[in-house]
Amino acid sequence: MTTAVIRALGALAHDAAHTPAPAGCDCPPPVVLADRADGTVVRSGAVVAKAHAPGTDTAALAARLWLSARPALADVLLAPLPVPAQPPTAPVTAAERPARPSSYLTELHGRPVTLWPYGEPVDPGDPDAAPWEEAAALLARLHRSAFPAPGLPVPPALPAPALPVPGLPAPALPAMRGPAKAALAVDRMRAARPGDPSTVPVLAAWQRLPGWARDETPAPADRARFLCHGDLHLGQLVRHPAPRGRWLLIDVDDAGIGDATWDLARPAAWYAAGLLPPEVWFRFLGAYRAAGGPALPADGDPWPELDVAARALTVQTAALALAKSAAEGRDPDEVEQMMIGSCARIATLPPELATGNAS
Missing domain, CATH: 3.30.200 (Phosphorylase Kinase; domain 1)
Structure with missing residues (x-):
């Protein structure tokens, strides 16, 4: 700029x-x-x-x-x-x-x-203090939140001079932009590396996702009914008031109505790729369930619900890694290679798993 x-x-x-x-x-x-x-x-x-x-x-x-x-x-x-x-x-x-x-x-x-x-952001130099449990609890509260249907009056408590003003109809909340961002990442990779063999496993994993995860069709009706953040990572949390206030989510550019598993998918993808330690993943998962998060069953295996969104975030992360490394004139680094390797494994999934409509 x-x-x-x-x-x-x-x-x-x-x-x-x-x-x-x-x-x-x-x-x-x-x-x-x-x-x-x-x-x-x-x-x-x-x-x-x-x-x-x-x-x-x-x-x-x-x-x-x-x-x-x-x-x-x-x-x-x-x-x-x-x-x-x-x-x-x-x-x-x-x-x-x-x-x-x-x-x-x-x-x-x-x-x-x-x-x-x-707000005071997460300290990247202190990974042990990363607020994974707090992030999970915030997501659970967001996913459990009711939202006014379009056309209903806005609560009078809405602070002036907000738009819309009290008494006017509530706006129609847009769709959560997670699948759209994944599609944009794949397009960016294609443009940055046209015909490059390194994109083959990423594109293969992308094609094995159901259409809704590629932003081609609406998400399943039974899942696309929650308030979602749309782009959860630790950079989206701050303490407010700074520096010791409560943790809050920021950056609502991608928020909206959608499949709540998308908000859990990035840490799930990192865990599946070996980037997020198991103990951290299980702390995050346990905190979400303890807070009553509706995207997952209260116990048991979460992956039938998480699978599609986690695979989509794996593809998105790998696609962005290939696009960024091309722009910088370098090969993907070790972490980026791990996400690309995850795409290669996704591409070998049996068809009945690769195109499932979980979550």
Whole structure:
């Protein structure tokens, strides 16, 4: 993303962190927390500004923001902040100033922009402290949550100036984007490595998935009925208020209604590939079940339910590994090779297992 947009994001976050802005502010400069194709995140003090991916469906994003702001999910999802009405006070040009805000969503240089309170992320340098059990419990609560059907009134407790306003119909929540992201990862791999033999096992594993897991058909009706996060990994958890608050899920860009096993599939895939230690996987699994997570039976073998989504996340991870390594002009590293190897094993599954409709 351009320096101008990053500067404008910092100005927006700064203004939101200082309402009203103090005279002679001596705050440290904004910090870029992430700058990727799917989003740029800039922090100023206690506020984070995020520019979402180009081409984001803003109606779907608005519905997801509404979901995040629901008081009933305050102990599960980090709630967005209203975008301040005043223009940035930092020295930016008129073209760099955010559009006049409306609720939780505004636009900046053609990109949807949102504001969030800063939360303390998981420490990547301390894997033993990774909050796997907390993540599982949050997912269980999310999956158990009821959601208003489209057209029902929004609860009056919804904080102003949220969209939609109290008394107006609730938005239609979009589908969880997990299968769509898997399909995009495979497309990205194909574009990065056309005709490359290294993609053969990944594509073979992809073709053995049922159509719903490849985003070609709707998910089975008995499973596609839960609130889902859509992209669970440890980078999607923060403590709020920082640094010692409760753990909450962040980044609802892929959230929606869908198959709840998708939220469990990444750790399941890592466990199956040998990347996640068994004791960690069983802690995660046990915490989800103990919290009443509805995606799995309360006891017994979870794999009949997890199998399809776990295989899809294996393919997605391997496809992204091949795409990224090609872009960087290198061979896949050891961890990436393990996921590609998992795809090779998936590709040898008997047809009755490879095309099952589990979960």
